[in-house]
Amino acid sequence: MNEILFLVEEAPEGGYIARAPGESIFTEADDLESLHRQVRDAVHCHFDKGEIPRIIRLHFTREEVITV
Template sequence: MSEIMFLVEQAAEGGYIARALVESILTEADDIESLHQQVRDTVRCYFEE
């Protein structure tokens, strides 16, 4: 299994943004716990294509 590194930042308008460092994956959420789940879901969808 490969690893994907994400950069996590606070969004200017509130919440958090996670951006993959190598793949074109970006997601956002209101809190860190939700962001963790969003990252998992987004990665799954990205690689199903």
């Protein structure tokens, strides 16, 4: 695997939640700098040394609700 994708959402209580579809990786952080560290750490913990993806892609999603 050369790349791993994380879907990042704003947490309701503040900060960010990141999860990797297809992998059992989930992490959260209070700010973007912390999120980058947490995601890197989660990837290193999840994969064996020779299997760590070289690229981590963060895809930010945002939900917006409007009234009719």
